[in-house]
Amino acid sequence: MNEEIKDLTPKQTVAELDKYIIGQNKAKRAVAIALRNRMRRLKLPEEIRDEIAPKNILMIGPTGVGKTEIARRLAKLSGAPFLKVEATKYTEVGYVGRDVESMIRDLMAVGYTMVKSEMQEKLREQAEKNTEESLLDLLLPGSNKKKTAATSAQPQNVSQASSGTTIILPSVSSTAPAEEHKVQNENDMSGTREKFRVMLRENKLEDKMVEVTISPSMGAPTFEFFAGGSNMEDIESAMSNISNMLMGGAKSKRKNVSIKEAREIIMAEQLDRMVDHDKVTDEAKQRVEQMGIIFIDEIDKVASRSDRGGGPDVSREGVQRDILPIVEGSKVSTKYGVVDTRHILFIAAGAFSVSKPSDLIPEFQGRFPLRVELEALHAEDFKRILLEPKNALTKQYAELLQTEGVKIEFLDEAIDRMSFLAADVNSKNENIGARRLHTIMEMLLEDISFNASEMGGETVKIDVAYVDERLKDIVQDQDLSRYIL
The missing domain is CATH 3.40.50.300 (P-loop containing nucleotide triphosphate hydrolases)
Known part of the structure; x- marks a missing residue:
């Protein structure tokens, strides 16, 4: 909780x-x-x-x-x-x-x-580390000492015969040339792996292609029992799940993707595998x-x-x-x-x-x-809606246009005018409350939104004259005002 x-x-x-x-x-x-x-x-x-x-x-x-x-x-x-x-x-x-x-x-x-998202977020740090190691394994197969330790570290004086009998062999000096060469190769691979790790973290390998294995969902199989009124979508989904389980489930498949895509795929699989579904x-x-x-x-x-x-x-x-x-x-x-x-x-x-x-x-x-x-909204309410909330419409549009370098400033008189027009249209047509403001804002800023890519660095002040020029004729015409939905 x-x-x-x-x-x-x-x-x-x-x-x-x-x-x-x-x-x-x-x-x-x-x-x-x-x-x-x-x-x-x-x-x-x-x-x-x-x-x-x-x-x-x-x-x-x-x-x-x-x-x-x-x-x-x-x-x-x-x-x-x-x-x-x-x-x-x-x-x-x-x-x-x-x-x-x-x-x-x-x-x-x-x-x-x-809940699954919350639990995965707690595991994200470890999943990111695992994902990084998996990406390095794809880029440099055999370079992970931890994975190869079990296979490379064999006893020097014990060997298993094909019959299962243990045969004692003479011990071999640890300073043999072959062993020294092996250690040197491991050190070289380790150094290369660390260089690739730095490049991965700096996003310098994002476009490099690798082959990944995409596993089926790790979630445990689930069953659902339906009432007589269940729709066909629910029933078809359940039948599809049962069919997959009877046929052995979905199979893994291999796919060539970029490092950027592979990171997302592996990360999702890591999080799905690490979370406790029960x-x-x-x-x-x-x-x-x-x-x-x-x-x-x-x-x-x-x-x-x-x-x-x-x-x-x-x-x-x-x-x-x-x-x-x-x-x-x-x-x-x-x-x-x-x-x-x-x-x-x-x-x-x-x-x-x-x-x-x-x-x-x-x-x-x-x-x-x-x-x-709940009370119907009036002009004063619309004014507050345009200015006060954390996600106020004027703030939203200003931030959107700021991404293209266009600065929008709404003068108080313009806010008053827009609020009055929204209330006026609501009173003469269907009253759709604060949703009226969305269309008024779209019509008001239509030209600026269309030409924003060519207006970088400009500052546009929205005043009463600007509002009246864009909206007054439409609002006054009873027939056209119906289109301000």
Whole structure:
């Protein structure tokens, strides 16, 4: 488990989220408390710990106001396995499409990859040393004393006959000419190996071609049991794995590659060989069960409107009923083992512009007791989004163009104007929140981005006049403004 997160208070969590997300304090407080409660639960005695279930959250708000970003940043902050899914991609069990249990399998795969990467990072230093030795072996076969020690160091007075009988031979002087010549050759090879080692570290041999043996994946074979609603991709993948094992598995193959490519191939094999896959699976399973977060977007799209007639809708009420057992707590079979979902945190989100939260079936509503309404964004919010976050859009574009020697300076008046225009277009057309700023920035800097390679060393100041020249006509024209998506 991530030890640092245990000391992160709700106030500290909100402060971290404030670095990336503007406003939406209610939502930030709700997720911060949910995260802290998970840490509190882990400190309780085991008999009490199992009785405390996470309080799942339902976020309600228009698109582009930060619902997904809050959940993603929270997962990153906590080091928890995180999966974002869309409710509309799932169908009721028995129909063609993905069954809802596949989200748990996907989350477990995310957790496995996360833990494996962490463990490999700890082994990277040793793996780099091993990779360097392997590259030197490819460049200078037979120059590694450690590898040849077992075969070269034979007893001087003992020999094995073909029948297995031990024959005592006369001892030979260690100063014989042949032995001296052998020692001299070994010293020469050792010196050459060290010269090549220096050249490798200085990247002077990157283009030299060598032949490497590419081994099949070192991971242990895994099995997965599927429910009736599993899609064909999962089944085909499982059948392919079984077929490979029955036929003896994938075979090694030899390939001519450059030193640069060989380093990557050998490094990957070294890390895969050194990591303990059973330990990775156990840690990943524990982390998914105790800390996993699943963000279910577009939950409003599977809510059946109360005024809607007709029969049952496969992608609506049936999906909600299938999600219920997973949210309540069930055991789902994955290729890494059986995962208990009782303590996974579920965050559902939707705009609910057409339907209402009350259109969700009562049982589903009861599984998401915390409801948080996110506020629509206004001009002042857009201004803060352009300036304050660590990854603010203005900073991103300035850094991108700086790579070609073009310096961009956004004046305060230009920021005010862009913020006003984004809010204005949102009010007259579909309100897509902060995503409107992406298109405005692209249109604003289109000419500079296109000609940046010829503008090296120039400084461009973005003022109100520049913004109006690029955007004013389009924004004022009601028909053309629809294209500012």
